[in-house]
Amino acid sequence: MTKPATRIKAGKPDGKQWVYMFDALEAVEAYLQPKTWDEVKALLGGKGANLFEMTRLGIPVPPGFTVTTEACNAYLAHDRQFPPGQWEQETAALRRLEEKTGKRLGDPSRPLFVSCRSGARFSMPGMMDTVLNIGLNDETAKGLIALTGDPRFVYDSYRRLVQMFGAVVLGVPDEPFEDFIEKMKKNRGVRLDVELEAEDWLRITAHFKGQIKSYTGREFPQDPGEQLEMATRAVFNSWFGKRAVDYRNATGIRHDLGTAVNIQTVVFGNLGDHSGTGVAFTRNPVNGDKELYGDYLLNAQGEDVVAGIRNTLPINNLQRDLPEAYAEFIQICDKLENHFREMQDVEFTIENRRLWMLQTRDGKRTARAAIKIAVDMVQEDLIDKKQAILRVNPEQVDMLLHPQFSAAAKEQARIEGRRLVKKAVNASPGAAVGLAVFDADTAEKWGREGKPVIMVRPETKPDDVHGMIASKGILTSHGGATSHAAVVARQFGTPAVCGADILNIDVEHRIFSVQKESLIEVREGDWISIDGGTGEVFLGKLETQDPDFEREIELKTLLSWADEVRRLGVLANADYPKDAERARRLGAEGIGLCRTEHMFFEEDRLPTVQEMIMATSRGRRISALEKLRPMQRGDFEGLFRAMDGLPVIIRLLDPPLHEFLPSYDHLVQDLADLKVQIQHFHTLSEIDQALAEVRRKEDILTRVEALKEANPMLGLRGDRLSIVMPEISEMQIRAILEAAVRVKRDGVEVYPEIMIPLTSHVNELKYIRKILDTTAKAVFEEMGESVDFKYGTMIEVPRAALTADELAGEAEFFSFGTNDLTQTTFGISRDDAEAKFLIKYVEDGILPQNPFQQLDTLGVGKLIEMAITSGRRVRPDLQVGICGEHGGDPQSIAFCHQAGLNYVSCSPFRVPIARLAAAHAAIKEAT
Ligand code: PEP
Ligand code: MG
Numbered sequence: 001m002t003k004p005a006t007r008i009k010a011g012k013p014d015g016k017q018w019v020y021m022f023d024a025l026e027a028v029e030a031y032l033q034p035k036t037w038d039e040v041k042a043l044l045g046g047k048g049a050n051l052f053e054m055t056r057l058g059i060p061v062p063p064g065f066t067v068t069t070e071a072c073n074a075y076l077a078h079d080r081q082f083p084p085g086q087w088e089q090e091t092a093a094l095r096r097l098e099e100k101t102g103k104r105l106g107d108p109s110r111p112l113f114v115s116c117r118s119g120a121r122f123s124m125p126g127m128m129d130t131v132l133n134i135g136l137n138d139e140t141a142k143g144l145i146a147l148t149g150d151p152r153f154v155y156d157s158y159r160r161l162v163q164m165f166g167a168v169v170l171g172v173p174d175e176p177f178e179d180f181i182e183k184m185k186k187n188r189g190v191r192l193d194v195e196l197e198a199e200d201w202l203r204i205t206a207h208f209k210g211q212i213k214s215y216t217g218r219e220f221p222q223d224p225g226e227q228l229e230m231a232t233r234a235v236f237n238s239w240f241g242k243r244a245v246d247y248r249n250a251t252g253i254r255h256d257l258g259t260a261v262n263i264q265t266v267v268f269g270n271l272g273d274h275s276g277t278g279v280a281f282t283r284n285p286v287n288g289d290k291e292l293y294g295d296y297l298l299n300a301q302g303e304d305v306v307a308g309i310r311n312t313l314p315i316n317n318l319q320r321d322l323p324e325a326y327a328e329f330i331q332i333c334d335k336l337e338n339h340f341r342e343m344q345d346v347e348f349t350i351e352n353r354r355l356w357m358l359q360t361r362d363g364k365r366t367a368r369a370a371i372k373i374a375v376d377m378v379q380e381d382l383i384d385k386k387q388a389i390l391r392v393n394p395e396q397v398d399m400l401l402h403p404q405f406s407a408a409a410k411e412q413a414r415i416e417g418r419r420l421v422k423k424a425v426n427a428s429p430g431a432a433v434g435l436a437v438f439d440a441d442t443a444e445k446w447g448r449e450g451k452p453v454i455m456v457r458p459e460t461k462p463d464d465v466h467g468m469i470a471s472k473g474i475l476t477s478h479g480g481a482t483s484h485a486a487v488v489a490r491q492f493g494t495p496a497v498c499g500a501d502i503l504n505i506d507v508e509h510r511i512f513s514v515q516k517e518s519l520i521e522v523r524e525g526d527w528i529s530i531d532g533g534t535g536e537v538f539l540g541k542l543e544t545q546d547p548d549f550e551r552e553i554e555l556k557t558l559l560s561w562a563d564e565v566r567r568l569g570v571l572a573n574a575d576y577p578k579d580a581e582r583a584r585r586l587g588a589e590g591i592g593l594c595r596t597e598h599m600f601f602e603e604d605r606l607p608t609v610q611e612m613i614m615a616t617s618r619g620r621r622i623s624a625l626e627k628l629r630p631m632q633r634g635d636f637e638g639l640f641r642a643m644d645g646l647p648v649i650i651r652l653l654d655p656p657l658h659e660f661l662p663s664y665d666h667l668v669q670d671l672a673d674l675k676v677q678i679q680h681f682h683t684l685s686e687i688d689q690a691l692a693e694v695r696r697k698e699d700i701l702t703r704v705e706a707l708k709e710a711n712p713m714l715g716l717r718g719d720r721l722s723i724v725m726p727e728i729s730e731m732q733i734r735a736i737l738e739a740a741v742r743v744k745r746d747g748v749e750v751y752p753e754i755m756i757p758l759t760s761h762v763n764e765l766k767y768i769r770k771i772l773d774t775t776a777k778a779v780f781e782e783m784g785e786s787v788d789f790k791y792g793t794m795i796e797v798p799r800a801a802l803t804a805d806e807l808a809g810e811a812e813f814f815s816f817g818t819n820d821l822t823q824t825t826f827g828i829s830r831d832d833a834e835a836k837f838l839i840k841y842v843e844d845g846i847l848p849q850n851p852f853q854q855l856d857t858l859g860v861g862k863l864i865e866m867a868i869t870s871g872r873r874v875r876p877d878l879q880v881g882i883c884g885e886h887g888g889d890p891q892s893i894a895f896c897h898q899a900g901l902n903y904v905s906c907s908p909f910r911v912p913i914a915r916l917a918a919a920h921a922a923i924k925e926a927t
Pocket of ligand 1 (some may be wrong): 009595654796816817818819820851883884885
């Protein structure tokens with residue numbers, strides 16, 4: 001993870017406007033000339049910009065003002081001092097707010113209350129701080145009681161301010177506050193917060209104040225101006241809070257953007273049963289259906305809904321509870337969606353039947369929903385196909401292709417009584433299997449140790465995010481589809497089941513229980529399985545199965561649009577017919593790399609391969625190879641049939657031969673064991689057998705020793721094998737061409753391409769070409785029929801890239817083996833670097849990313865560009881592709897597009913991602 005810089009660039013010079021009223025969007029736009037909506041968001045934060053826009057659209061938004069991100073950046077850059085003029089402008093804006101509302105901050109007879117909320121350019125839900133009800137103090141509390149006649153409401157609101165102020169601004173731990181409320185409820189014999197009386201809240205408020213005093217040594221500030229100033233600072237500071245930094249690291253948001261602060265008149269949702277608060281999505285964020293999706297609570301304020309403290313009501317019930325507000329709400333949701341042409345995530349409060357919109361933003365959604373919404377919006381004429389393509393992040397597609405639980409596995413678990421939860425909120429789809437853990441730190445620790453974990457909590461809070469990132473799944477007993485756990489899980493594509501209220505989760509004792517036929521208890525470290533698509537929870541490990549791509553109608557539609565615009569071809573790396581078939585179903589346009597050695601590792605072939613390697617003469621080697629030929633031919637026939645009509649690029653044997661033999665250490669150990677065993681044998685035949693085995697192992701050991709190299713990855717491998725042992729290549733070429741002729745006879749359209757690995761000198765290509773021509777001639781004569789084929793090379797070492805013009809004289813195509821090319825360009829081992837130093841390099845920012853995952857465009861990429869240019873100078877129709885792991889990485893694919901490659905080749909499951917990423921690259925280039 002990247003550590004943020006501690007200092008941030010300051011904003012533009014002083015004497016400028018740091019604060020804007022919500023109805024001053026024109027002034028913002030004038031300042032930003034020429035403005036784009038992105039720039040407005042960069043200045044006002046996403047939340048602020050949308051509040052301004054809603055105000056301009058005439059939607060009821062409680063009035064307020066925004067302190068810009070430039071002010072935050074100036075503050076953070078100058079030792080956490082407000083920039084000159086900011087506070088004066090903030091107080092002037094406050095005066096204007098007082099004029100607008102006819103109320104005054106701190107005036108008991110007509111008190112104004114404001115909230116102070118963070119809002120960065122990119123939404124970071126719950127990761128930074130918020131303080132509600134600023135302006136409440138002992139005096140205004142009394143004034144508000146006189147105005148509303150509702151002391152319960154007033155002291156509930158007051159304690160919220162004291163609690164939030166204590167936790168957020170003064171850093172007092174939150175748990176003792178919550179514990180005290182729980183204790184109070186127990187004393188009173190009630191279950192819910194709303195059942196507490198005015199005097200309870202008064203006592204709670206007084207207790208909280210005492211806690212602040214004892215923790216900080218100072219009183220809770222009674223001066224509303226001071227409250228506002230301190231809250232503004234706290235929100236600025238929260239930009240560098242741990243939660244926010246973790247979240248930005250996990251989501252790739254830059255650390256130098258800063259947050260705006262939105263100061264807004266408070267409307268009260270906790271004024272009784274004609275008031276309430278809620279959050280909703282304008283479409284279903286889990287499956288993308290066009291329906292309102294959300295929750296609300298009557299007589300509640302602010303964070304109650306997302307905090308999952310009380311179980312919420314589904315949004316449709318609001319029609320029954322407060323029909324007029326509901327009707328207006330529906331209209332506003334439509335208006336917002338049509339205006340932004342995007343699914344919106346809105347927050348609202350109803351104060352005495354009057355609806356107020358507190359926020360709108362583009363809603364976070366699952367991969368499935370993202371795809372469905374994008375496709376539906378094209379069909380509804382809201383966006384065009386290219387916009388739809390850009391709305392879906394290529395990596396999201398991966399999530400749809402994740403395994404699911406099979407119906408049989410679930411049924412079995414159900415019969416065995418292992419289904420713990422039949423239906424809770426299916427908050428984020430996907431199957432997850434892991435060990436139950438009960439807190440974020442353990443989840444993070446176990447996750448780092450490589451253990452799959454499922455985090456189980458009554459509810460999650462922003463502080464839990466580091467654990468959520470490390471978890472395979474999330475399970476909560478409280479909170480609905482819009483709870484913090486649900487929103488964050490969807491964001492990360494982590495399966496989640498929320499609000500499973502039949503579970504009794506005891507975090508302290510690290511156990512949860514559920515009453516089925518008998519009481520079942522699950523302890524920390526026990527296996528559980530959750531299905532985030534159905535809301536089920538199972539005890540134990542359930543088997544998973546591959547998803548059915550054919551049923552993903554919207555995804556297939558979106559990918560067909562992607563195919564219309566992309567320029568890059570997408571091929572697959574596949575070694576077996578079944579992989580090739582899968583790749584083709586997922587849209588592969590051929591095989592870009594068949595690693596023939598994988599076929600050698602098959603259990604029934606390895607002994608023959610070893611026999612070939614052990615052969616001490618060419619004759620013996622050829623006779624072992626002859627046994628392998630029909631097997632290889634069968635493999636290639638399968639691949640050609642699966643790819644009927646499409647190219648199949650087959651690479652000759654690449655790895656060092658010792659990889660096919662047991663390791664030196666193993667052999668030594670086995671021999672030692674055998675020699676000990678022999679001493680315990682009694683019969684002659686037992687001893688004879690054992691001695692024969694000893695001799696066999698000793699022979700292998702001698703061969704392993706002979707093959708031993710100090711740097712095997714730079715040794716006898718790749719095309720060097722073809723030159724030192726040409727009979728291996730002869731066998732493989734024969735198998736390829738015989739298979740091609742055979743399938744051609746069956747009417748298959750076959751396009752074989754033979755590829756040489758690890759070439760570094762053109763003479764290698766020339767040498768192997770001769771073997772190829774002689775073998776091909778012989779095969780075609782024997783079979784009385786020929787096939788066209790191509791001859792090409794991988795580019796995997798810098799010398800090949802640097803002499804690409806020479807290579808292109810021989811090779812009809814290039815394929816960049818960027819795994820090896822990265823290894824040889826950096827001079828770092830692809831097998832060891834990550835474990836030894838590479839992760840640290842990335843964490844410390846020495847390298848911007850792991851070059852084995854994302855192509856190093858400045859170094860390796862430069863070699864690729866040079867090779868393409870000089871290769872095409874010699875052979876203008878040279879076909880160029882990439883078949884290293886980078887071929888499935890969206891950023892690297894964008895580079896491949898720009899560099900003018902003809903195709904990328906990646907593992908079958910990444911083919912859809914590559915199709916979409918290639919389309920993104922083409923669309924972005926054109927705009
Ligand atoms: C490569 O090096 O990028 C490549 C595709 O070959 P392999 O991973 O098999 O060495
Ligand atoms: Mg390689």
